[in-house]
Amino acid sequence: MAVLAKARGDELEALWSAIPEPPAYRFLRKPETGLAMVRGRIGGTGQAFNMGEMTMTRAAVQMTGEAGEAIAGFAHAAGRNQRHAELAAAFDAMLQDGRWHALVKKGVVAPLAEAQAGAKKRQATDTAKTRVEFFTLVRGE
Amino acid sequence: MYVAVKGGERAIDAAHGMLDRARRGDPKVPEISLDQISEQLALSVDRVMTEGSVYDRELAALAIKQARGDLVEAIFLLRAYRATLPRLAVTKPIETGGGTVRRRISATFKDVPGGQVLGPTFDYTHRLLDFTLAAEGRAQVHPPDEATVSLDPTPRVADVLNQEGLIEAIPQGDEPDGDVTREPLRFPASRSVRLQNLARGDEGFLLAMGYSTQRGYGRNHPFAGEIRLCDVEVEIVPEELGFPVVIGEMTVTECEMVNQFKGSATVPPQFTRGYGLAFGESERKAMAMALVDRALRAEELDETVSAPAQDQEFVLYHSDSVEASGFVQHLKLPHYVDFQAELNLVRRMRGEAAE
Numbered sequence: 001m002a003v004l005a006k007a008r009g010d011e012l013e014a015l016w017s018a019i020p021e022p023p024a025y026r027f028l029r030k031p032e033t034g035l036a037m038v039r040g041r042i043g044g045t046g047q048a049f050n051m052g053e054m055t056m057t058r059a060a061v062q063m064t065g066e067a068g069e070a071i072a073g074f075a076h077a078a079g080r081n082q083r084h085a086e087l088a089a090a091f092d093a094m095l096q097d098g099r100w101h102a103l104v105k106k107g108v109v110a111p112l113a114e115a116q117a118g119a120k121k122r123q124a125t126d127t128a129k130t131r132v133e134f135f136t137l138v139r140g141e
Numbered sequence: 142m143y144v145a146v147k148g149g150e151r152a153i154d155a156a157h158g159m160l161d162r163a164r165r166g167d168p169k170v171p172e173i174s175l176d177q178i179s180e181q182l183a184l185s186v187d188r189v190m191t192e193g194s195v196y197d198r199e200l201a202a203l204a205i206k207q208a209r210g211d212l213v214e215a216i217f218l219l220r221a222y223r224a225t226l227p228r229l230a231v232t233k234p235i236e237t238g239g240g241t242v243r244r245r246i247s248a249t250f251k252d253v254p255g256g257q258v259l260g261p262t263f264d265y266t267h268r269l270l271d272f273t274l275a276a277e278g279r280a281q282v283h284p285p286d287e288a289t290v291s292l293d294p295t296p297r298v299a300d301v302l303n304q305e306g307l308i309e310a311i312p313q314g315d316e317p318d319g320d321v322t323r324e325p326l327r328f329p330a331s332r333s334v335r336l337q338n339l340a341r342g343d344e345g346f347l348l349a350m351g352y353s354t355q356r357g358y359g360r361n362h363p364f365a366g367e368i369r370l371c372d373v374e375v376e377i378v379p380e381e382l383g384f385p386v387v388i389g390e391m392t393v394t395e396c397e398m399v400n401q402f403k404g405s406a407t408v409p410p411q412f413t414r415g416y417g418l419a420f421g422e423s424e425r426k427a428m429a430m431a432l433v434d435r436a437l438r439a440e441e442l443d444e445t446v447s448a449p450a451q452d453q454e455f456v457l458y459h460s461d462s463v464e465a466s467g468f469v470q471h472l473k474l475p476h477y478v479d480f481q482a483e484l485n486l487v488r489r490m491r492g493e494a495a496e
Contacts (some may be wrong), residue, residue: 002304002374002387034229036377036388038196039317040340040418041234042332044297044395048234049333050320051340051418054196054375056229056388076230076379077196078389094163120241127243130259 003113004091009084011115015108016087023100025090028072030058031082054078059085063093071096072078164209178202187392187421188212192462193219194322194341196391213462213485215345220463230377233385234315237395237418238297240371247298248365249399255295260370261422298367299397299414308412309403311458328453335437336430341416342460344426350450351432359436359448363415366399370422394419396427400435403442413442 004012016022035053043050058076064073071091077084091108094100165172179186179202189201201219208214244260247253267450302308318331321338330338339347354361372392376385396417404410404457415435417427436450449455459465 005386005388006390006413030445032227032229033197034227035223036230036232036375037228037320037322038232038375038391039234040237040336040393042336043299043397043414043416044237044374044418045299047317047333049317049340050322051235051337052191052194052196052420053223053228053393054389055200055226056377057380060227072392074379074382074386076377076386076388078375078391080199096247123243124241127258127260130244130261132257132259134257136251 001075001088001092003109003116004075004088006116007084007112009079009081009087010133011112012084012087012091015112018107019103022090023063023094023097025061025063025073025093027086028047028062029058030034031057031059033057033080036078055080057082057085059089060124061089061093063087063090063097065097082113153295161224164207173204173206175199175202178205181489185210185212185215185420187419187423189215189219191420191423191426192216192341192343193223195219195223200214213466217463217466229387230235232388233376233378235373235375235391237369237371237373237393238295240373240393242295242369242371243392244297244370245252245367246365247367249367250301253298253367254301258295262424266436295369297397298399302366302399302412306411308399308414312415328456328457329440330453330457332434332438332441335453336418336434338457338460339430339433342430343462343465344423344429346460346462346465347429347433348425350436350456351429353437353448354432354450358446359439359451361400361436361450362434363398363400363432363435365428365490366414367395368424368428369395370424371395392421394421394423394427396424398428398435405481413438 034056036056038051038054039048040051041047047065056076056078058074059076059082061073062072063071071093073089073091073096075088075092077085077088091104094104095109179198182202182205185205186198186201187265189204189212190196190198192325193204195201200222201215204218204222205212205217238292242255242258242260244262245255245258247257251257299308303310312332317333317337319334319337321334321341326334328336353359355363370392372390374387375389375391376387378385394417398417400413400415402410402417403413413435415431415438417430417432417434419426419430433450433456436448437453437456439446439451440453444451446452
């Protein structure tokens, strides 16, 4: 779910349209945009305080599983992209369906996770090169 | 008192038309896109998100474009939009110690565990105008080289001091004492409420207040214990799921100031601390906030409250740019009846004096 939430909406759209005959779903909860109050901690580790809000969109869909059972998929994603939340919820439901699980895991979640890890690694590399060793000078030697 | 005035619809429409044209500027110059604002004026976006109190780069970029680059006006626009959205969730407290660090410096220990990492900083630039940026398309961007270097984990400076008991412990708790967006301020305000107020507060105001503490208005001798710019995951616990899920990532800047001592008959002297936290890359804001947070703890630490920055009511009631700019700008509204009364009064007084 974290990988789907952190992906961009257009990435999910492209991956969705690459699925041949995607399953039908209906909304349990239509995409809804609102705010999440973000909390920080005093001193980074102490008592919580309300820092400010962040936009988020949530959605829930329902699909019919292999044995005719109802499968619910949920999504909660930062931002206001309603299609993003809808598709993330649909993928979440597919991941719980034996017929789709492997395909979505391998074809959707894995490449997104890899791209996200790659971006993190590039940034970490960039950052690490700005590490500095300060030294103090002794005067009057 | 101002009274309702009628009329002027056509003039107002024309003025707004003129505003639209002024916003667009010379039509021969290409129009700026929200992506361009978000990517290339990123620190303006960060400030508007922080003080507008909504983390959404696209909305902040739109507000900046609509406000013609007036950041205080953009903050107002974002606050107004915020008021139209329902609150769907409250996040778990973000863990700035667990984020991906992009900058981390300490002015207290040169060999700080985890190292000094400069990140994308204006520090050590010469502040000379770079005319290569003026030549369109000729700005030099150095591509990152691909050598893999890893970062060590970066423990907190406060934790280092804490090992020896040299710094005060901070109060714990998973719930804030209040929410200034839901309840009016009451005094004395708790530290968690004060921090929420300061997080939304005007950077210029907090900068001046923080500066005043350094210049002696409120005895306050700080060290920048740690400044950290990092990307953190944001988690909520949706009621329908009952377990935490990550909704996305955000960039925050954190500053912990280490200040002079406080001790008592039972507790030996310890460093005290002030804390600042802001959305995006907002280092000056986070530092100023940490100074003011510490100053506002005067009463709690048995210090004399003598300077403006130590006065809760003074600071917390005047920190909000939306309120401040609203009240200052309301002076533009018609005050014709008020003024007429004063005119009459001054004429009568002059008349009486002449008799």
